[in-house]
Amino acid sequence: MIEGATQPPPASLDASKEALIFIRGVQKTLGSQKVLRGVDLEIRKGETLVILGRSGGGKSVLLKMLIGLMSPDEGTIIFDGTNLSDLNERELAPVRRRFGMLFQGAALFDSLDVAANIAFPLREAGERNPEVIEKKVREALALVGLDGQQKKMPVNLSGGMRKRVGLARAIVTRPECILYDEPTAGLDPISTDGIDRLIKDLQNRFHVTSIVITHDLGSAWKIADRVAFLHQGRILEVGLPSDICGAKNPLIQDFVAGRCGEHSLV
Amino acid sequence: MRNLAARLGKRFVAFASGTGGTILLGAEALEALFAGRPRWGLFLQHILDIGWRSQLVVLVTGAFTGAVFAAQTFFQFNKVGMESAVGAIVSIAMCRELGPVLSGLMVAGRVGAAMSAEIGTMKVTEQIDALRAMGVNPVDYLVVPRALAMMISMPLLVAECIAVGILAGYFVGVDLLRIPGAYFVNNMLHFTSWTDVVTGCVKGLVFGVLIVFVACKQGLDAKDGAVGVGRATTEAVVVSSLIILIANFFLTMGLNIIFPVL
Ligand SMILES: Nc1ncnc2c1ncn2[C@@H]1O[C@H](COP(=O)(O)OP(=O)(O)OP(=O)(O)O)[C@@H](O)[C@H]1O
Numbered sequence: 340m341i342e343g344a345t346q347p348p349p350a351s352l353d354a355s356k357e358a359l360i361f362i363r364g365v366q367k368t369l370g371s372q373k374v375l376r377g378v379d380l381e382i383r384k385g386e387t388l389v390i391l392g393r394s395g396g397g398k399s400v401l402l403k404m405l406i407g408l409m410s411p412d413e414g415t416i417i418f419d420g421t422n423l424s425d426l427n428e429r430e431l432a433p434v435r436r437r438f439g440m441l442f443q444g445a446a447l448f449d450s451l452d453v454a455a456n457i458a459f460p461l462r463e464a465g466e467r468n469p470e471v472i473e474k475k476v477r478e479a480l481a482l483v484g485l486d487g488q489q490k491k492m493p494v495n496l497s498g499g500m501r502k503r504v505g506l507a508r509a510i511v512t513r514p515e516c517i518l519y520d521e522p523t524a525g526l527d528p529i530s531t532d533g534i535d536r537l538i539k540d541l542q543n544r545f546h547v548t549s550i551v552i553t554h555d556l557g558s559a560w561k562i563a564d565r566v567a568f569l570h571q572g573r574i575l576e577v578g579l580p581s582d583i584c585g586a587k588n589p590l591i592q593d594f595v596a597g598r599c600g601e602h603s604l605v
Numbered sequence: 606m607r608n609l610a611a612r613l614g615k616r617f618v619a620f621a622s623g624t625g626g627t628i629l630l631g632a633e634a635l636e637a638l639f640a641g642r643p644r645w646g647l648f649l650q651h652i653l654d655i656g657w658r659s660q661l662v663v664l665v666t667g668a669f670t671g672a673v674f675a676a677q678t679f680f681q682f683n684k685v686g687m688e689s690a691v692g693a694i695v696s697i698a699m700c701r702e703l704g705p706v707l708s709g710l711m712v713a714g715r716v717g718a719a720m721s722a723e724i725g726t727m728k729v730t731e732q733i734d735a736l737r738a739m740g741v742n743p744v745d746y747l748v749v750p751r752a753l754a755m756m757i758s759m760p761l762l763v764a765e766c767i768a769v770g771i772l773a774g775y776f777v778g779v780d781l782l783r784i785p786g787a788y789f790v791n792n793m794l795h796f797t798s799w800t801d802v803v804t805g806c807v808k809g810l811v812f813g814v815l816i817v818f819v820a821c822k823q824g825l826d827a828k829d830g831a832v833g834v835g836r837a838t839t840e841a842v843v844v845s846s847l848i849i850l851i852a853n854f855f856l857t858m859g860l861n862i863i864f865p866v867l
């Protein structure tokens with residue numbers, strides 16, 4: 340029904356019930372800059388939504404808002420029926436534990452080694468058995484191709500390895516919703532394909548809802564059920580990958596073709 | 606002129622909001638003590654960091670302060686033939702003022718700086734956001750264990766500083782400057798009461814709390830990358846040192862009401 344619509348559907352109770360995450364009219368000013376100017380978007384249960392957009396367009400800010408790390412100046416974000424702005428920091432904690440998040444800069448705890456970083460969310464979820472923790476950490480590391488690196492400290496990892504450890508930490512608790520901020524940035528093509536498959540695999544096996552920010556169009560077309568294009572603080576277009584590829588908007592055409600045309604010079 | 610007024614006004618607003626923020630952090634930590642999950646592992650680790658690893662600094666500070674204070678008191682009192690009072694003067698001064706204030710300043714420099722730098726780095730590298738994203742409250746995880754560890758460690762460090770200072774005073778006064786040992790000790794015990802020791806430890810506790818919340822607040826508010834962490838660290842040390850000196854005056858006056866000097 341909404342599939343492939345170029346305009347987001349009007350706000351209605353139905354949509355807010357059906358969507359796992361429901362974003363309406365979200366605005367945010369950071370410093371003197373209006374970063375988000377009214378974002379409307381729904382994320383459905385079990386889908387993989389890719390967010391595309393120019394660098395500095397506010398994608399990471401939007402992602403952080405989805406788990407309440409930043410709060411919108413205007414507008415609402417409803418996750419599974421709860422309006423996040425109604426919750427205080429302490430009440431947000433149980434909501435956040437249903438998410439996994441990979442930060443753009445990985446944000447590993449640099450006082451803890453790789454194994455302890457990945458074990459962290461497990462311990463917070465109440466897992467106490469060291470054998471279970473070790474096993475789960477090893478599995479998560481194996482999924483990102485880093486088994487055997489448990490004892491390294493984050494400062495001694497390469498950029499791509501850090502990213503993958505961050506990914507392992509985000510998925511180790513099998514959250515129902517995972518937010519990926521550029522999961523494949525800085526990775527070689529083989530690792531990139533591995534991560535793409537992992538994201539798809541998590542979706543297929545555990546019905547994870549994924550929101551992926553990426554600049555890698557190859558990955559985007561591979562993993563996306565739907566694609567949203569964020570530009571100048573608004574969602575310019577949302578639809579199937581094929582809709583985005585064939586979009587009329589010249590800016591999106593330039594973006595997809597990887598060309599710096601007259602429309603792209605902001 | 607107006608420019609100056611505006612700048613002063615800005616400084617004042619910054620000062621007021623910083624003070625307010627630090628007090629709020631204290632209140633939040635108090636709430637977290639009941640609402641959050643206790644983290645004994647972190648608490649023990651910070652006891653080790655704050656209490657155990659500050660030993661050398663506090664011991665050296667106490668020893669040389671006691672020694673130099675004994676020597677100077679002796680030089681002056683010797684003129685009027687009152688050298689037997691040196692022990693009492695050293696012990697009271699160490700207990701009531703020198704022990705707590707100097708330990709406080711040293712710990713502010715050593716521990717306060719480390720805390721704000723560590724927490725500030727975590728802030729600017731999004732590690733605090735990562736904590737929050739995993740449903741961990743940064744106050745529970747970072748502030749409460751440090752505050753508890755500091756509240757245990759500081760009074761003990763102060764007591765230690767006092768003891769070493771008095772011992773060093775004894776060594777200088779009796780062994781080096783030949784004050785009769787019995788006079789030194791007798792006068793000291795006669796004029797020093799347990800309330801002097803309590804005063805020192807209470808001051809230590811208060812200073813410890815001030816250091817923790819100032820340093821953690823600076824760290825949690827750090828922004829603008831490495832420069833910001835540097836700024837937060839400097840601010841933490843400067844502000845907590847000044848607050849220690851200022852609070853010390855009011856504590857002296859306040860504690861004098863509770864434990865009046867007869
Ligand atoms: N904490 C902050 N304070 C002030 N401005 C900020 C802050 N965080 C982000 N911004 C600004 O918001 C804008 C959007 O940033 P954001 O990180 O969301 O971009 P992005 O779309 O993720 O870009 P990229 O693709 O390069 O990661 C940028 O102009 C940035 O300078």
Ligand SMILES: [Mg+2]
Pocket residue numbers: 398399400443520
């Ligand atoms: Mg980003």
